[in-house]
Amino acid sequence: MQTSLKLTVAAAVLLSLGACASKPKPVAEDTTPVEVVDTTPTPTAPVEETVVAPTGPLAGSLDDFRVNVGERVYYDLDGYRLDSDDQEILKRQAAWLASYPQVRILVAGNCDERGTREYNLALGERRASIVKDYLVSLGVDSSRIDTISYGKERPIAAGSDEQSWALNRNGFTQIVSGSTS
Amino acid sequence: MKRILMALVTAFLFATSFALPSAAQLQVRVTDGNFTPTPLAIPDFQISGANAELAKQISDVVRADLTSTGLFEMQNPASFIQKDLSLDVQPRFADWKIINTDGLVVGQYEELPDGKIAVSFRLWDVYAGEVMRINGQPGRRLTTTPDNWRRIAHKIADSIYTRLTGEDPYFDTRIVYIAETGPKLERVKRLAIMDSDGANQQYLTPGRNTVLTPRFSPSAQEITYMSYEGGKPRIYLFNIETGRQELLGNFPGMTFAPRFSRDGQSVLLTQAQRGNSDIYIMNLRTRESRRLTDHPAIDTSPSMSPDGDAIVFTSDRGGSPQLYIMNTDGSPRTCPSGGRDAACRITFGKGNYSTPVWSPRGDLVAFTKQSGGKFYIGVIGVDGKGERLLTEAYLDEGPDWSPNGRVIVYFRESRPGAGPQLWSVDLSGRNEQRMQTQTDASDPAWSPLLQ
Numbered sequence: 161m162q163t164s165l166k167l168t169v170a171a172a173v174l175l176s177l178g179a180c181a182s183k184p185k186p187v188a189e190d191t192t193p194v195e196v197v198d199t200t201p202t203p204t205a206p207v208e209e210t211v212v213a214p215t216g217p218l219a220g221s222l223d224d225f226r227v228n229v230g231e232r233v234y235y236d237l238d239g240y241r242l243d244s245d246d247q248e249i250l251k252r253q254a255a256w257l258a259s260y261p262q263v264r265i266l267v268a269g270n271c272d273e274r275g276t277r278e279y280n281l282a283l284g285e286r287r288a289s290i291v292k293d294y295l296v297s298l299g300v301d302s303s304r305i306d307t308i309s310y311g312k313e314r315p316i317a318a319g320s321d322e323q324s325w326a327l328n329r330n331g332f333t334q335i336v337s338g339s340t341s
Numbered sequence: 342m343k344r345i346l347m348a349l350v351t352a353f354l355f356a357t358s359f360a361l362p363s364a365a366q367l368q369v370r371v372t373d374g375n376f377t378p379t380p381l382a383i384p385d386f387q388i389s390g391a392n393a394e395l396a397k398q399i400s401d402v403v404r405a406d407l408t409s410t411g412l413f414e415m416q417n418p419a420s421f422i423q424k425d426l427s428l429d430v431q432p433r434f435a436d437w438k439i440i441n442t443d444g445l446v447v448g449q450y451e452e453l454p455d456g457k458i459a460v461s462f463r464l465w466d467v468y469a470g471e472v473m474r475i476n477g478q479p480g481r482r483l484t485t486t487p488d489n490w491r492r493i494a495h496k497i498a499d500s501i502y503t504r505l506t507g508e509d510p511y512f513d514t515r516i517v518y519i520a521e522t523g524p525k526l527e528r529v530k531r532l533a534i535m536d537s538d539g540a541n542q543q544y545l546t547p548g549r550n551t552v553l554t555p556r557f558s559p560s561a562q563e564i565t566y567m568s569y570e571g572g573k574p575r576i577y578l579f580n581i582e583t584g585r586q587e588l589l590g591n592f593p594g595m596t597f598a599p600r601f602s603r604d605g606q607s608v609l610l611t612q613a614q615r616g617n618s619d620i621y622i623m624n625l626r627t628r629e630s631r632r633l634t635d636h637p638a639i640d641t642s643p644s645m646s647p648d649g650d651a652i653v654f655t656s657d658r659g660g661s662p663q664l665y666i667m668n669t670d671g672s673p674r675t676c677p678s679g680g681r682d683a684a685c686r687i688t689f690g691k692g693n694y695s696t697p698v699w700s701p702r703g704d705l706v707a708f709t710k711q712s713g714g715k716f717y718i719g720v721i722g723v724d725g726k727g728e729r730l731l732t733e734a735y736l737d738e739g740p741d742w743s744p745n746g747r748v749i750v751y752f753r754e755s756r757p758g759a760g761p762q763l764w765s766v767d768l769s770g771r772n773e774q775r776m777q778t779q780t781d782a783s784d785p786a787w788s789p790l791l792q
Contacts, residue, residue, distance in 0.1 A: 238661075276695040276709050276738050277553060277784065278598040279655055279662050281567075281574070282611065282618035282639040285595055289616030308574065309595060309613065313551055318525045320757030 220260050220340035225333075229256045233291060235329040238275075240287045242294060246331075250291065253333055254298035263338035267291045269309045270316075270332060272325035277311060284309030291331040306336070367444055367466040367473065369412050369505045371747065372769065378414040379505070381407060382437060383446040384426060385418075386460065390452030395487065399460060399494045400448060406498035406512045406538060410748075411772030412505075416442050428461055428480070437467045444473075446501060459484040460493050464501055475500050491540055492791070499790075509745035512537055515788040516750060517555045517564055518763060520544060521781040532566060532579065537743075537787070539777045545579065546586075554598065554784050555579075556741075559605040561788040565589065567597045576610055578625075590623055590630060598641045602649060609633075609643040609652065620654055622669070633671065634684070644699045644706075645669065646723075653697040653706050653723070659686060662693040664708060666723060677724045687725035696739050699723075700746045705768075707740040707749055718751045718766065731770040736761070744789045750776070752783040 217223035225231060230253070233246035242250065257263055269284030269291075288307035296302045317324035369379050383404050388396045407413045422436040428449040437445050448462035463480040464473040472479045481500055483493045492513055499510030520533035532545040532552050546552055546568075555566035564579045568586075576599040578587045590596060594614030601608055606625060611618050618639045623630035634640040638658035645652050651674070653666045665684040668674045676685030688694040692712025699706055700720070710717040710730065716737045719730040736754035743750070747768050752761045760781035766773045776785075 273736070275693075275711070276642075276655075276662075278611070278642045279639065279657075279695045281553075281595075281597045282613055282641045285613035285618060286616045286639065293616070308572070311553075313528070313530075313553070315526060 218340055220263075222335055222339050225253075225256060225335055225339065229253055231333050232330040234326060235287060235331070237272075237325075237329070238283075239329075240283065240290055242290060247294070250294050251298060254295050254300050257295070257300050257304070260338060260340075264304050264306070264336050266306045266308060266334045266336050267295075268314065268332040268334060269307070270314055270328060270330050271310075271312045272328040273312045273315065273320070274325055275312065280311035281309050284311045287329075287331050291333065366469055367505060368507070371412060371506050371508060371767075376769075376771065378412055379444065380416055380442050381413045381444045381446065381501075382416040382421065382440070382442040383407070383448075384421060386448035386450045386462070387426065387428065388450050390450065390458075392452065392458075392487070395458070395490055396450035399450060399490055399497075402491055402494035402538070403446070403448075403498045403501070406495060407501060409538070409774065410502065411767060412502075416440060428463060432465055432467075434465075434467050434470045437465075442467050444501075444505065446497075448497070453484070456486070457484050458487050458490060458493070460497065462497055462500075464504060473504055475504050491536060491538075495537070508747055510790060511743040511745045511748065511787075513791050514744060515561070515791070516763070516776070516785050517545075517557060517788070518752075518778070518782045518785040519553060519555065520778065521761065521783060522548075532564070533778075533780075533782070534581065535778070542779055545581070545584070554739075556600045556786045557788045558601045559603065559789055561791055564786075565599040565601060565608050567599065576608070578608075590628065592621075592630075598643065600644055602645050603647055604649060609645060611641040611643070620652070633667065633669070642696050644697055646699050647701060647703045651723075653687070653699050654684075655695040655697060656684070662695045664688045664694045664697045664706065664721070677726070685725075687721060687723065688728070689725065690728060698741055700742050701744055702746040705746075707742060709738045709740065709751075718749060720749075720768070729770065731766050731768070732764070732773060735759070737764075739784055741786045743787050750785045750787055752785060 217227050230249040233249050267288045269288030271280040271284050288309055292305045292307050295305060315328040317327040383400060386396045386400045404415050408415055420440045423433050426432060426447050428447055432445055445465040445467050446462055448460055451459045453459055459482055461480060461482040466473050475481055483496055485493055495513040498512045503510045514537045515534055516537055517534045520531045521528055523529045529548040530551045531548040532555055534545055535542040551569045553567045555564045557564060562581055565576060567574060567576050574595045574597060576589045576596045578589055589608060592612045594612045596610050596612050598611040599608050607622050609622050611620055617637055618641050619635060620633045620640050620643045621630045622633055636658055638656055640654055640656045642655040643652045649669060651666050651668055653664055655662050656665050664687050666687055667684040673681045673683060674685050676682050692710050694708050694710050696709040697706045705720045706723060707720050710719050715733055717730040718732040718737045718740045719728060721728040734753045735756050737751055740749045740751040748765050750765045753764045754761050761783040763776040763778055763782045763785050765776060
């Protein structure tokens, strides 16, 4: 829980710093722990105690990774280079993967719809490989990482506009096994 | 059409003879700049049998095929003067000239004792006043089972088209494509096939896995395509007759962008591994493959020349996707610029070029161009000269050639958010037409002429 909480705070800070960047970022969920213990002493009335069970993601779970680490990096138009925001997300992924060494991941490279199908399949593979290479450079064992390209076949935003295309140009780290449920 | 010339010649000779020098015969020039469709009359075929509806349908399909070329204008049956046409009797040409018909098709439908059907037809040159011989014969007779009637119609249309234009036939063919259903974020993609006129649409795969980019073998019985079966994007062979699907090759990386070699003995493909896509050729008999490009840039979408000597492909080695040509045997090539290189760049226009497909005639490459927020289908000479854009839309992508090299099929999203549809355009840039499909459709590929 301690680790998870630290990551939560780190993620919140990073997300707020990243908000002014040109690339779209996923909307952050409210991950503030809801455990509240009212221990204010009151000399006249009996002490009332309320305990609410934590509902944040379980450490090491898929949600923990998605919410507290970040599962996607976003690319510029026709690009495949990782900028500092992307690198921060991948550093958190690498740290998380170091904490959960049994986890295996699949990195998918995705492209927007404004390219032709076969070139986008190649570009998506390049994007996925660059994410893998970066994670490996941060110490993640390459045997834990598979890559796949979906080209323009797996959009996450349905619109046909700049903002949707920017969201659809992404590298998606998916946990395939080894997470806590 | 040299209508005036023909009319003069005909008037001069009319009283004396039906025989004319062949040079004056009805001939449709498909490349004329100032173009007027040639008027043809195709009355419903004469009937010898019970199924008058089938006879009518066959003549309907012949008319529809010829009309779809944009080269012919079907005369309105209401204007026909001669009603007593017979296959074996010369038509009254004056009755057809007076309604300005250049060509007349007279057909006859028969039901045979063995349950088959037969259709016979003759093509008449109205102004020359003579029958137009097809393969040296004054007519053709085609026989098949009743359920196969559409192929008879397509073959008749092919005969007429070829006789009048001098171009190779293309109606008796099929189109394979990807049928798309479901919302944009959960698209179901199935391999589908139909006749060249959109009839007989069938799904070939159930849609459990995303399938992409089907292409015909020169035999028209096999398709190569890419599938995400088992979660791995790889290329497969699919036999249309048996429905059998077979994984092609044993590559460590992802394989995609397959296309048969012209002799059908090999498949060109792309393998992507560790962030780099390169082109390979795999012999289908030995299953051995040879690497054709070895470059850190993306190299993909290979398409072979008709003589097999060269391959056009997409590469971003120059910084953006462009078209390049290399020799199949890997030897250096003399480029249009004069230098010798492993691969010669042929596109230098503004924008990105991709999905090259070498024409069956060998002189042109069709491509997708992306520039200024628009997509175009175009053609360019193999020497990089004479680029022509034939279409323009929000998204036009993935051209393929009719087997005679006259028509290009592609897919289009006409506006943002519109699903993809199949379209065709004549090489002249005229006659852009939507092809009707039951669902959204993409990645069309044209079969060779059926056997």
